Amino acid sequence: MARPRPTEFDKKKVVAENRKARYEYFLEEFFEAGIALHGTEVKALRFGEGSIAESYAEVRNGEAWLVNANIPEFSHGNRFNHEPKRPRKLLLHQRQVEKLHGAVAREGMTLIPMSIYFNGRGRAKVELALAKGKKTHDKRESIKERDWKREQGRILRDRG
Template sequence: MVLPGHVAAQNRRARHEYFIVSEVEAGIMLVGTEVKSLRVGKGNINEAFAGPMQGELFLFNAYIPEYQSKMPFPHETRRPRKLLLHKREMAKLMSAITKDGMTLVPLDIHFGQRGIAKIQLGLAKGKKLHDKREAIKERDWNRDKARLMRDKG
């Protein structure tokens, strides 16, 4: 059971695949069985992305499985889900997507203090292969450096 303030689904590969320029928190329109599945901790946003559709922002390709108990009206697992943002925020993000060639990637889905599902979106620019290798080298060096300092000190 996911409590308010805790992460229900996380996209751990997003920070490896993209440079995150800025982060935005948005509401997400879900049906009841989707909320129940997320509260249990099921859901996958690793291959998901957000984009414009009919003048609104939607979350595409996010997988939220059907709730395990037999509900009379199960939801579609990979349907587009509407994101709830202020008009000014939405306009800013849409212009960044269309003009600057950036991408909106979901970083995590969590429940706010009042128990409402929220999604953390990152405005991102894709990394090249050499950037990924450089980040891995830096991470390994920091790990080795910390290990050396711990062993010495």
């Protein structure tokens, strides 16, 4: 029998976050994926460098790939330094890859990387989300909701 999956991922050190994704997309389901990195990429991430703001994930040839993620060159690297925006392979189970491919192909969803982090064992992981894009009126509604929650906090703080 398979082990039950944890609902919250074990994030020890978050390196990069995609904060705009919660505003731009309706997030449906989350996945934790390993990421295949070169040595200097791991070192750059451990120094806290990296950005996934404009990146996305895709499934091609039965494999998942992280595209357009920027991990800058390691400052103390030599001629073996890595290319900053190369596509990086995501390490997922085949069943998960097939599920993601089906959702992207049939339902018109996108794969958004939410964060890159190191787990408790020191492995670099990527948190992926299956997402649907928001329309303009949905974005306005989420802004109104966020402002109202902020105002509620102010009112409760002033009265209580």
